[in-house]
Amino acid sequence: MKDDQLTPGRRVLLRAAAVLGLATTAACGGAEGPSGPGPAAPAGRPAAGPQAARRLKPSAYRLQPLTGYGPPRAGRALPQVRKAPILRMPGRERTMVLSFDDGPDPRYTPGILHTLRKHDVRAMFFVCGEMAVDNVDLLRRMADDGHLIGNHTWSHPLLPRLDRAAMREQMERTCDVIEEATGEPPEWFRAPYGAWNRNAFQLGAELGMEPLAWTVDTLDWTEPGAATIVRRVRAGAGPGVVVLSHDAGGDRSGSVEALHTYLPELLDSGYRLTVPSRYMS
Numbered sequence: 001m002k003d004d005q006l007t008p009g010r011r012v013l014l015r016a017a018a019v020l021g022l023a024t025t026a027a028c029g030g031a032e033g034p035s036g037p038g039p040a041a042p043a044g045r046p047a048a049g050p051q052a053a054r055r056l057k058p059s060a061y062r063l064q065p066l067t068g069y070g071p072p073r074a075g076r077a078l079p080q081v082r083k084a085p086i087l088r089m090p091g092r093e094r095t096m097v098l099s100f101d102d103g104p105d106p107r108y109t110p111g112i113l114h115t116l117r118k119h120d121v122r123a124m125f126f127v128c129g130e131m132a133v134d135n136v137d138l139l140r141r142m143a144d145d146g147h148l149i150g151n152h153t154w155s156h157p158l159l160p161r162l163d164r165a166a167m168r169e170q171m172e173r174t175c176d177v178i179e180e181a182t183g184e185p186p187e188w189f190r191a192p193y194g195a196w197n198r199n200a201f202q203l204g205a206e207l208g209m210e211p212l213a214w215t216v217d218t219l220d221w222t223e224p225g226a227a228t229i230v231r232r233v234r235a236g237a238g239p240g241v242v243v244l245s246h247d248a249g250g251d252r253s254g255s256v257e258a259l260h261t262y263l264p265e266l267l268d269s270g271y272r273l274t275v276p277s278r279y280m281s
Contacts, residue, residue: 076185081205085196085213086276089240095272097242098263099124099214100255101152101190103131104138105248111256112247113141119263121273122146124212126190129154129174131248136181143182148275150188151175151209156249160197168203175207188212188276212276214244220255221246229258237266 089095098116103109104127116123125142127149132139142149153159153170162170171189179185189209191200196211204211216236218229233243245255266273 076208078208079205079210082201082211085191085194085211086242087213088215088242089276092239093272094239094270095274096237096240096266097124097276098245098259098273099126099150099190099212099242100245100247101126101249102128102156102246103248104135104142105131105252106135106138108252108256109135109138109247110141112259113138113145113147115256115259115263116147117145119267119273121263121267122148122275123273124148124150124188124275125247126150126152126188126212127174127178128152128156128248129170129177132174132177132181136177139178139181143184146275148188149178149182149186150190150212151178151186151204151207152190153192156192158193158195159191159200160195164199164203167199171203171207171209175209212242215241216243218243218245218255218258220252220258221250223251223254226254226257226261229254230262233258233262234265237269237271 089097098121100109100112100123103125109125112123122145125147127139139149151171151174154173155170157170159167159170175185185207186209189200189204189207189211190213191211194213196213201211215238216233218232220229229245236243245259246252247255263273
């Protein structure tokens with residue numbers, strides 16, 4: 001038999017060997033990296049085997065959409081830009097709002113919170129950022145008790161004397177402190193001294209806050225004594241009234257004592273002490 005003449009059985013074996021060789025070559029050619037030997041593995045590390053899938057850089061992970069358990073949280077609806085602050089609550093019900101400015105102050109705010117909790121009443125606290133940043137525990141206590149925490153700027157300046165950038169900083173810094181402490185941004189804003197201007201209304205609305213003033217000023221910042229404060233609240237009580245008092249900025253022991261007297265009187269007279277809803281007409 002000649003060398004180039006093969007039996008049928010031998011042809012089958014040669015074809016099978018050729019197919020096996022092609023498959024092995026394809027498998028080796030699919031691996032990444034040079035075909036020649038690479039550098040030795042550093043001491044203490046396992047020897048390199050076939051390369052796994054290339055890992056993404058951290059930046060590549062950030063580009064991937066985040067997967068949550070529900071739809072993304074919608075942004076807050078912004079209130080309208082008002083031309084004047086809200087002075088009282090709408091409606092004719094015997095409902096009143098108690099508000100306290102300039103705190104929190106660890107000397108006086110806890111006493112006010114204690115009286116409010118004793119009578120199961122919610123109130124509003126317009127805080128200054130420079131006071132709040134050092135008393136975040138009181139902010140959390142306010143929020144836990146269901147009170148509304150409003151923005152009263154950072155350092156209590158006269159807003160019309162500030163340019164727009166400085167005014168925004170006063171508001172934003174205080175918003176940040178409140179949100180960091182309570183988990184929620186403030187929804188209400190009160191201008192120090194009741195001094196509003198166009199920028200104050202615009203910036204407040206941009207930051208999601210309604211402007212609230214007051215109906216009855218107890219003038220407790222003049223430190224007139226608890227009895228005088230009580231008389232002023234009694235004289236001004238009425239449906240929709242917003243009462244202004246203070247829990248910081250001076251000796252507020254009279255304000256704490258007065259609340260202890262007039263709050264149960266208002267409740268016994270049929271008034272409901274509550275907090276307002278946002279975006280009132």
